[in-house]
Amino acid sequence: MIADVRITDKSFGPTVLMTGVKFSVDDGEKVGLIGRNGAGKTTLFGILTGADKDFTGSVIFRRGSVVVVTAQEHHDVGDITVLEYILSGLPEYARLRHILHTYPETMGNDMAKIEEYTQALDRFGQKGFYQIEELVTEELRNFQMDGMAERPLASLSGGQKRLVEVVKIMHAQADLALIDEPTNHMDYVAKKQFIDWMKASKQAMLVITHDRDVLKEVDRIVELKDGVTVNYEGNYDAYLKHNAFATSNAMNEYETVARRIANLKDKVLQFRRMKERTRDPDTIKQFKRRENQAAIELAELEKIEKPTFWIDREHVAQLDYKVADRYQKFKARNIHLRMKDGAMRSRRKLVEARDVALGYGDVLLFEGVNIDLREGEAVELRGRNGAGKTTLIRALLAGSTQDSKAAPVLYGGTLTLDPHVRVGVYEQEIAPTYLNMPLHDAIEQMYIDRKLAIGETKIRQLMGDYLFTDTDGMTPLVRLSGGQKARFQIISMLANDPQLLILDEPTNHLDLPSIEELETALERYAGAILYVSHDDYFRRKIGGVVVQIGAV
Template sequence: MIADIHITEKSFGDKTLMRDVKFSVDDGEKVGVVGRNGVGKSTLFGIVAGTDSDYTGEVIFRRGITVASTAQEHHGLGDQTVLSYILVGLPEYAALKKIIDEYPETMGDNMRKIEEYTQALERFDQKGFYQIEEKIARELDNFQLSGCGERPLGSLSGGQKRLVEIVKIMHSGAHLALIDEPTNHMDYVAKQQFIDWMSSQPRQAMLIITHDRDVLGRVDRIVELKDGQAVSYRGNYDAYLKQNAQATAAGMNNFEQIEKRMTNLRQKVLDYQRLKEKSRNPGTIQKFKRLENEARAELAELSEMDKPTFWIDKQSAGQLDYKSAERYGKFKARNIRLSMKDAASRSQHVLVRVEDAAVGVGERILFEGVNIDLREGEAVELRGRNGAGKTTLIRMLLNNGAAIAPPSSARAHAPILYSGNLFLDLQVRVGVYEQEIDERYLADPLEVAIEKLYLSRDLPISDTKIRQLLADYLFTEADRMTPLARLSGGQKARFQIIAMLANDPQLLILDEPTNHLDLPSIEELEIALAKYAGAILYVSHDNYFRQEIGGEVVQIGAA
């Protein structure tokens, strides 16, 4: 064991986020951390990383253990180059480099410093730090960050910074790596490289927050945060689903027994009250009063118990026996509710057509020879590396086959349709899921943003409709007045789904829709899309999602 984590309590104001969260991490163990949006996964990482000390409990590391973690914020580091940021983040690098650079000027005949200098040279070589800059440059190339090593960190996009964090972790050599949503913003090649690297580090333990089922398929254990506690499941994602289904079935049975006991106790309280009132014997009255108080005390204790969160994946739910399935229908946790027209209204109307399209920027060809024929009820996946032109093609389709006219100074960087044809039916209603929220809404409270969103599209909206949307997408009363910029990644993703479905679209365009969603929400989205009557044009590097949605795969750029 290299880390033992026991959080007795972690609260924010009146809200208790965790209570008695307890688990350990063994040498070389790969542990996936999952849980519904908002349960405290990133907060847990802050506690383990030592950046959050406002909790009750303790995190104990074995002596000599080094820990590296991905950072969420980079305040005050905007001018630092990417390479220097990664190097400073490597355990031991900065201290050893300081000795190697400074001691030759000051050590003279000081034997202590000479010994420290010699040991630093040996350790620097053992850690592979003499070749580290070349290795980092190659890794940046692999993640399509060529030439970024000397760029200021502040000049990178949010997605690029996340990839820099992964490169930092990959070269840290730490005994324990804390990695938060590593594959968001990765294309399918980079993602596979990360998974291969993760699986090739037998001596490095990892704690990985992720809902990427491809990553979870390669872990040794999954820790789920729910109901303020941590539940550990030995094995990978498939093993987790089986164990969770069994544990949930047992938990529902226990909860049903508790509910029956509470019903029974309420009746006993009434019965003892009546018997007490009818009695004339003081001893008998005292007896029924005591029994009534005992029943009330037990009822009060059981009433204080929160209802557990019950979720079973759809495949396991389909294999439940009749009684368990009935209980699950009664007790299952609330999930997002997506309203889409089903296949009953499906036709074979052509919505999108791309014929032998070649698109470039300036004299550089992004892709060529692309053909798409997308009709209602069909799905097409755009497959390609980051920067291959997938988003460019989508934007040109939405702009009726043309490049978006830029200012004259930026015209050289505008996409150009060199040959072929792009067609999108102008009468079709389109819903677009984008990873980034329109900046117009970021400062607005959630309910105001929803109202503005509908009004900007000339769609009817009312307080009743807003309340229904908030309920359907699992937003709390406190979320209503929270500015969008302060919502979690999962909450922002749910707002983007509201935006996508606002106009009852006939065509959905999805750009990595499973990023930031928790597992139950991803599954609910997949179920809704499977019944959807319209057409789907999507980009996803989630192989589980791709298998569920299916459709023709159109390669954009080199494979």
């Protein structure tokens, strides 16, 4: 065992977030950590990394083990380059390099320093640090960050910084890696490289992720829900099966408790009435005792909160009708997408591209792209990061053919969008206009900016549909979690009842039940879908024609 985690209490003021977190990680084991948005995964990650010490319990790493962590923030990094940042995060590298660079000038005949220098030389070679700069530079190239090794880290985008963190972890040669959402912003080639490395690596890993392609390759899944952790042996497919069985049993137990609570309430009233009717002192005492016993048991049972029940759609279909009915009664609330179903399809053409060639300035990104997208159909734009997928979407929405740095340049072909179609766009980044607004005000302003009707009742309905609380409504968007921001983006996308959806990696940040709800809604959707996704599960669900952008 390389890590042992026991957390008996983690609270924020009066709100208790964790009460029974208990799991371990063994040598070389790949563990996926999952949980609903808001369950506390980010908080738990902060505890594991040592950033959060305000909890009751223990986090114990085996003595002498090397633990590396993906950083969440990159404040105050100054002018440090990408290569310097990665190397500084490698265990032992900075210390050994310092010895090798400074001792020759200062050690003289000091035998202790000479011995330390000799050991450092051997260790530097054993760790492969003589070639590390070339290896890191090559890895950056594999992740489409060629030429960025010498760029200041601060100049990179959020997605590029996340990739830098992954490269740092891949070359750390640690005993345990704590990794948070590693594949967000990766294209399909980069993600495959990461997964292949994860499978081949001998180091243990605890990966916070809802990427089902990653979860498919782990050895065990730990789910954080209702303040406790539940362990599931096996990968994602095994988790779905075991979760369905465990949830069915938990529902049965909860229903038994619910029936007992109802029975005890009746007994308390019954004993109370019988006590009031009798005149015999001994009988009064007897009924009083029974009433107290029932009331005490009732009070204990009423402390039991309703667990979170979720079973994936495939396994729900396999339940017998009694269990299925129970699940519909007890299942956890999920986001609710209000979208028109397939009965409304007209099959008119919404997007057409003929031999399109696009780029910026004098740089041609791609050519020869053809699209024919009608209502009720789906088209996937597939290509590596930087190939031009976003450029094509931008050109489609802007209709720009002007030669400028900001607008895509149409070098050849035709690209048309039905001028009467209502378009909903899911984007990775929230518009800066709304970031510092409280969620409630941001929803209102977003509707006003689009000249759409909005009122207090509608805002509250939307917040309820997407699992936001009144407290969330008063919280600035910038302070919401990644999953909460993603839900705001879905509200924004669907605001104008669109006939065409343009989706850019919509599953990033969403938890598993929300991803399934999105997939289910999109399968019923009446309009057309143009999407970019490197989630193979999502791609299989939505399907459609694949249009390759750039080289394969």
